[in-house]
Amino acid sequence: DTGVSQNPRHKITKRGQNVTFRCDPISEHNRLYWYRQTLGQGPEFLTYFQNEAQLEKSRLLSDRFSAERPKGSFSTLEIQRTEQGDSAMYLCASSLTGGTVNTEAFFGQGTRLTVV
């Protein structure tokens, strides 16, 4: 297993453009999380999925943000009409929960977004 994989690693976009990030979790992990991290701060929770169901969304997730996990495997995070304040590292994590198994969250390497 190669761990949580995120693409792209870096994205530079002009203000007002739409961007989409992809996360491939550890295989068989049923939970997938998105966090945002700005410079000098710890990660902040955005949303999480259990299989294909989006079960919780933070108030940080404005209506310009949408996340999907259509088949319960990979997930995408789209930001529409990007603003300079969206510049951050977007982190994906996954975990396995079920029966007697309950793993911690393992993070990907992140996608660094710069809005110019």
Added chain:
Amino acid sequence: GQQLNQSPQSMFIQEGEDVSMNCTSSSIFNTWLWYKQDPGEGPVLLIALYKAGELTSNGRLTAQFGTTRKDSFLNISASIPSDVGIYFCAGQLRGAQKLVFGQGTRLTINP
């Protein structure tokens, strides 16, 4: 919302010294986790704690789940250059799935 206060914010030490950092909260957490993050990378899990008072080691790292369930501590013994990075505590409330992170402790080691 819940906040974690992590201290110190930064540390400058000599190689071989021991390091201590801590995290406190106004809320009671069910789980405490410690992560390390290198520049441009995602956080890597170091230690997970599940019970109040629990003391867990991972090599030269030792972490404790505070007895009040509102704090946690991380110690690094005999620091080496590869310990450089930012250390984050994270807490998980009972029944919650999301992690609440501290602001991080940046560790710099002088050889």
